[in-house]
Amino acid sequence: MTENILVWVEQRNGQIRKAAGEVLFEARRLCTGSGGKLVAFLAGGNVAQLAATLARYRTDKILVADDPSLESYSTERYTEALVCAVKKENPRYVMAAHTAMSQDLIPRAAARTDSACVTDITELREENDVLRAVHPMYSGKVLGVFELTSPLSFLTLRPNVFPPDLPDEIHESEMEQLAFNPAPVRAQVVATVASTGVKVELSEAPIIVSGGRGIKGPEHWPMLQELCDVLGAALGASRAVVDAGWIDHQHQVGQSGKTVSPKLYIAVGISGAVQHLAGMSSSKVIVAINNNPDALIFQSATYGIVGDCLEIVPKLTSACRTLLSES
Amino acid sequence: MKIAVCVKSVPDTEAKISILADQLTFDHAGIKFITSPFDEYAIEAALQLKERYGGEITAFSLGGEEVVEVLRNTLARGVDNGVHIKDPEFAGADPLTAAKILAAAIDGGDFQLILCGQQGVGGDNSQVPAMLAELLDLPQATLVVALEIEADKFKAHCEIEGAHQIVQGTLPAVISTGKGLNEPRYPSIKGVMAARRKEIVIKDAAALGLSGQLTASQRKVKLIAxxxxxxxxxxxxxxxxxxxxxxxxxxxxxxxxxxx
Structure with missing residues (x-):
């Protein structure tokens, strides 16, 4: 059975989100297996040129909704555009990265089309010709395996989990403008304000350095930030220090914060409460630095150091700096 | 102002989840159920709006017996009415099914604002608020960390990766609440006493006109294991x-x- 896939490609400020690229690569793999067609769908204002760059993900077709009314995001208008694209292409699956914006858009589109929806997927596998989606539940203590039984299903994939492929710079793809009539909307984005104090954003960061109670106080964030700068890492934090007011909650990793899957997660002075592990246990390599040898975090760690993080982190920063300057 | 709040009863985040032999359910024995942490911000937002503009708050919760304590706790904080939606037909509802059930319960209630936590902790789907907005044909704002209500308009700061989007729209609307929106209060002793006297209304599939419509075999997403x-x-x-x-x-x- 040919199973066409339509990917909603999230862009911001004229840039394709890294996580959207991962979804395109995964969709390509599935289409190659099934013989289905890969359609990339991009919506926005003045995005035609950006859309053309999507061919490098080996798309069969690029569908663009390029309209001034899509310049700023509106749930209703984007839902309308996405559903219009879905009706036109009639895919078996609609896929997107699991992001804040897809949490707003994808379930709404799924409800409008009365379709299956599984979000925050960490694995897709075909069993007996049926696609099964794995979604971590209960703080990652359980993996739910779901089967999608409607003719159309919406799937969002966790960033940093599905491996990127090599782009194909010379691939050519059909491109088509989606005819779309913007109707009035009742709510829309009127401004976007960049968060202050965020150098590298957490959810798509390849490396994260997180601090907990063990860093002793907010005066030691610069110590962690320096390690972040050397590694190109994002700065994370445990719930305990967010609740203590040491740092803004947008840095929080864990159940009531962000779920992350970087290739490297360095937990500094974090004991490893279940609620923290929930947010980072799908990281590929985990480093734990903690002065308590019995800290739970060591059970999840790939590498562990028992010791005073205030002493170790600066030395780690300089060791990494030296190593990285050698290459 | 009439406000609806959707609350979910979820296993305590520290609870050990033991998968039962059927590989589809987990052992509820010894598990403490709590209000899903993101719903706490929804409840608090409703209470603050009521304090400012007056009105009435109704909490809706879908589930089995584990819901009762959570609804009592919600009432104890100052929410006026509690609706417990329960029916064996609804067991194991996926997000779209849950949204349809909640929509049936909320529809026609003349609510200006419908507040939900951004996700139910445990299931971690983050789907119900947007689905509910669609099914009720209302505008929405997701992952809201600051909210202003002025007459029939709202202004919401929605958290996205590395930024806030400021969404303006009209009421009625569905708002999904995120951490940072407010500091949820604890119930007062007086509130706990008052909550004991409040009646929790129970609605089943028949009462919602949904008999036989949303049973397990009709769902689009099936939990396999x-x-x-x-x-x-x-x-x-x-x-x-x-x-x-x-x-x-x-x-x-x-x-x-x-x-x-």
Whole structure:
């Protein structure tokens, strides 16, 4: 059975989100297996040129909704555009990265089309010709395996989990403008304000350095930030220090914060409460630095150091700096 | 102002989840159920709006007996009415089914604002608020960390990766609440006493006009199995003085794990 896939490609400020690229690569793999067609769908204002760059993900077709009314995001208008694209292409699956914006858009589109929806997927596998989606539940203590039984299903994939492929710079793809009539909307984005104090954003960061109670106080964030700068890492934090007011909650990793899957997660002075592990246990390599040898975090760690993080982190920063300057 | 709040009863985040032999459910014995943490912000937002503009708040919760304590606790904080939606037909509802059930319960209630936590902790789907908005044909704002209501308009700060989007829209609307919106209050003793006298209205599939419509076999998403995650391979502890440890770690990250 040919199973066409339509990917909603999230862009911001004229840039394709890294996580959207991962979804395109995964969709390509599935289409190659099934013989289905890969359609990339991009919506926005003045995005035609950006859309053309999507061919490098080996798309069969690029569908663009390029309209001034899509310049700023509106749930209703984007839902309308996405559903219009879905009706036109009639895919078996609609896929997107699991992001804040897809949490707003994808379930709404799924409800409008009365379709299956599984979000925050960490694995897709075909069993007996049926696609099964794995979604971590209960703080990652359980993996739910779901089967999608409607003719159309919406799937969002966790960033940093599905491996990127090599782009194909010379691939050519059909491109088509989606005819779309913007109707009035009742709510829309009127401004976007960049968060202050965020150098590298957490959810798509390849490396994260997180601090907990063990860093002793907010005066030691610069110590962690320096390690972040050397590694190109994002700065994370445990719930305990967010609740203590040491740092803004947008840095929080864990159940009531962000779920992350970087290739490297360095937990500094974090004991490893279940609620923290929930947010980072799908990281590929985990480093734990903690002065308590019995800290739970060591059970999840790939590498562990028992010791005073205030002493170790600066030395780690300089060791990494030296190593990285050698290459 | 009439406000609806959707609350979900979820296992305490520290609870150990033991998957039962059917591989589809987990053992509820000994598990403490709590209000899903994101719903606490929804409840608090409703209470603050009521304090400012007056009105009435109704909490809706879908589930079995584990819901009762959560609804009592919600009422104890100052919410006026509690609706417990329960029916064996609704067991194991996926998000779209849950949204349809909640929409049926909320529709026609003349609510100006419908507040939900951004996700039910545990299921972690983050789907119901947007689905509910669609089914009720209302505008929405997701992952809201600041909210202003003025007459029939709202202004919401929605958290996205690395930024806030400011969404303006008209009421009625569905708002999904995120951490940072407010500091949820605890119930007062007086509130707890008052809550005991409040009646929790029970609605089943028949009362909602949904009999036989949303049963397990009609759902679009089927849970095939709950599996335990694969255990992480045991790690390597790095010994030595701090300088040796730091140097060793940097080298392992580069040469063995190849992640820096």
């Amino acid at each position: 709950l599996n335990a995650p694969p255990a992480r391979p045991s790690g390597k502890m790095i010994a030595g003085d701090p300088a040796t440890q730091a140097h060793q770690l940097a080298r392992l990250l580069r040469e063995e794990a190849k992640v820096i």
